[in-house]
Amino acid sequence: MLKLASRVAALQSSSIMDIAAQAGALKAKGVDVVTLAAGEPDFNTPEEIQVAATKAMAEGITKYTPSAGFNALREAIAEKVTRENGFPVKAEEVLITSGAKHALYFALQTLAEAGDAVLVPTPGWVSYHAMVELTGAQMIPLPIYEEDGFQLNVDRWKGMAIPPNARGILINSPNNPTGVAYSREQLKKFVGWALQRNLWILSDEIYEKILYDGAEHVSIASLGPEVRNHTITVSGFSKSHCMTGWRLGWAIGPADIIKKMSALQSQSISHVTSFVQWAGLTAAKLPASKIDEMVEKFDERRQYCLGRLEKMTEYCSYHRPNGAFYFFVNFSKFLNKVGKSDAEMCKELLSDHHVAIIPGSAFGKEKFVRISYANNIENLKKAFDRIEAYLKK
Ligand SMILES: Cc1ncc(COP(=O)(O)O)c(C=O)c1O
Structure with a gap:
C-alpha cells in the first residue's frame, strides 16, 4: 500500500453515513430495513x-x-x-x-x-x-x-x-x-x-x-x-x-x-x-408556510415517538426535544444489565431486527443512541415494535 499522509492515516469515514450505507446495502438485497439513521427529511424537494x-x-x-x-x-x-x-x-x-x-x-x-x-x-x-x-x-x-x-x-x-x-x-x-x-x-x-x-x-x-x-x-x-x-x-x-x-x-x-x-x-x-x-x-x-407544513409533520412524529418511549422507561430514559428531528435516548439501564455497548446494540438491531439507528458513542456519549424521526409514522411504528422486541428478547 502507498504511504498515507499522517493527516488522513487515522481518519475514518462518518459513522452515520457508514450505517446509512449498511442499511442501504441490506435494502438492496430485499431486506425490509427501517432507517432511522440519517438526518434527512423523507419528503422530496419542493x-x-x-x-x-x-x-x-x-x-x-x-x-x-x-x-x-x-x-x-x-x-x-x-x-x-x-x-x-x-x-x-x-x-x-x-x-x-x-x-x-x-x-x-x-x-x-x-x-x-x-x-x-x-x-x-x-x-x-x-x-x-x-x-x-x-x-x-x-x-x-x-x-x-x-x-x-x-x-x-x-x-x-x-x-x-x-x-x-x-x-x-x-x-x-x-x-x-x-x-x-x-x-x-x-x-x-x-x-x-x-x-x-x-x-x-x-x-x-x-x-x-x-x-x-x-x-x-x-x-x-x-x-x-x-x-x-x-x-x-x-x-x-x-x-x-x-x-x-x-x-x-x-x-x-x-x-x-x-x-x-x-x-x-x-x-x-x-x-x-x-x-x-x-x-x-x-x-x-x-414561502415559510411550506416549511411549517413539514415541521408539523415532524411534530406528529415526535409526539408518536414520545408515546412509544414513554412505554419503554424500564429500559431507557429520554427528554422531550424541541428542535431538529432526533431523540437522544439513554439506554444505560438496559445496556448495563445485558453487558453490551451502544455500538453492539445498534449493530444487533440492524443485523437481526433491521432497524438502523446511531450509537451515542459516535457523538461522544456512550450508552446512548440517536433515533431520527425523519420517517413516516408507519415506519416509526415498525421500528419501535422491533426495538421493543429486541429489548424484551
Ligand atoms: C449538526 C449538523 N451540521 C451540519 C450538517 C450538514 O449539513 P449539510 O447536509 O447541509 O452539509 C448536518 C447534517 O446532518 C448536521 O446534523
Missing part, C-alpha cells in the same frame, strides 16, 4: 425548486460561476438572513458552499491550525471531531449534561481549565444529536463566556427552522456587533428545504474571513454546481 434547477440547466446555467457563488444568490442569502435571523448581512459576507458541512470544513481550515485547541460541546455532531483534527488542531470536548436536559449551561464549565491555546468553539443549536434548541438566555451567557476568552465562535444553525413547542431560533451573531465580529454562522437548505442531496449551504462572517474561505473553495472545488445555485434563488424565497 417542486418549484426542482423546476428552477431544470429550467436553469435548459437555459445554459451550466458553466463555471464565481467561486464564492453567484452574486445574485449571495445577495439573496444576505437579504434572507438579515430578514429572518436578526442581524445585518452584506453579500460580501456570504460564501455559498457545498452544504453546511463544507462551510464548517472551510471555516475550520481558515481559523484553526496545529498548536491550537478548538472546544466542542459534547455530545456533538459526528463530523466536528474529524474536521477539527484535519486542521492539525486538538479538539477539546466540553460536557453537556443529561441532568440539565442537555441544555447549554456554561456554569458547568466554570471550574474547568480551558487551555491558553483555545482559539474557538463550535456551537450547534438546535442540536444534533440531543434535539435541544438553546434559549436566548443560555446563548447570551454562552457568548459572554466565549468573548471573555477571546474565542471565535463557529455557529452551526442548520436546523434553525425545525422547532417545536414554541421554541425560537436565536442566531448567535444577532446577539450584538462584538459577537458578530467573532462569529461564523453556518446554515443551508438541506434540512429546511429537503435538499440534502443538492449540497447547498452557506457561511456568513466578517468579509476578510469569507474571502479566505472563498479562496479555499476556489482552489479546491471551484464553486457549488451552477444550476443548484440558481435553484437556490427560488429556495431562498420559498
Whole structure:
C-alpha cells in the first residue's frame, strides 16, 4: 500500500453515513430495513425548486460561476438572513458552499491550525471531531449534561481549565444529536463566556427552522456587533428545504474571513454546481408556510415517538426535544444489565431486527443512541415494535 499522509492515516469515514450505507446495502438485497439513521427529511424537494434547477440547466446555467457563488444568490442569502435571523448581512459576507458541512470544513481550515485547541460541546455532531483534527488542531470536548436536559449551561464549565491555546468553539443549536434548541438566555451567557476568552465562535444553525413547542431560533451573531465580529454562522437548505442531496449551504462572517474561505473553495472545488445555485434563488424565497407544513409533520412524529418511549422507561430514559428531528435516548439501564455497548446494540438491531439507528458513542456519549424521526409514522411504528422486541428478547 502507498504511504498515507499522517493527516488522513487515522481518519475514518462518518459513522452515520457508514450505517446509512449498511442499511442501504441490506435494502438492496430485499431486506425490509427501517432507517432511522440519517438526518434527512423523507419528503422530496419542493417542486418549484426542482423546476428552477431544470429550467436553469435548459437555459445554459451550466458553466463555471464565481467561486464564492453567484452574486445574485449571495445577495439573496444576505437579504434572507438579515430578514429572518436578526442581524445585518452584506453579500460580501456570504460564501455559498457545498452544504453546511463544507462551510464548517472551510471555516475550520481558515481559523484553526496545529498548536491550537478548538472546544466542542459534547455530545456533538459526528463530523466536528474529524474536521477539527484535519486542521492539525486538538479538539477539546466540553460536557453537556443529561441532568440539565442537555441544555447549554456554561456554569458547568466554570471550574474547568480551558487551555491558553483555545482559539474557538463550535456551537450547534438546535442540536444534533440531543434535539435541544438553546434559549436566548443560555446563548447570551454562552457568548459572554466565549468573548471573555477571546474565542471565535463557529455557529452551526442548520436546523434553525425545525422547532417545536414554541421554541425560537436565536442566531448567535444577532446577539450584538462584538459577537458578530467573532462569529461564523453556518446554515443551508438541506434540512429546511429537503435538499440534502443538492449540497447547498452557506457561511456568513466578517468579509476578510469569507474571502479566505472563498479562496479555499476556489482552489479546491471551484464553486457549488451552477444550476443548484440558481435553484437556490427560488429556495431562498420559498414561502415559510411550506416549511411549517413539514415541521408539523415532524411534530406528529415526535409526539408518536414520545408515546412509544414513554412505554419503554424500564429500559431507557429520554427528554422531550424541541428542535431538529432526533431523540437522544439513554439506554444505560438496559445496556448495563445485558453487558453490551451502544455500538453492539445498534449493530444487533440492524443485523437481526433491521432497524438502523446511531450509537451515542459516535457523538461522544456512550450508552446512548440517536433515533431520527425523519420517517413516516408507519415506519416509526415498525421500528419501535422491533426495538421493543429486541429489548424484551
Ligand atoms: C449538526 C449538523 N451540521 C451540519 C450538517 C450538514 O449539513 P449539510 O447536509 O447541509 O452539509 C448536518 C447534517 O446532518 C448536521 O446534523
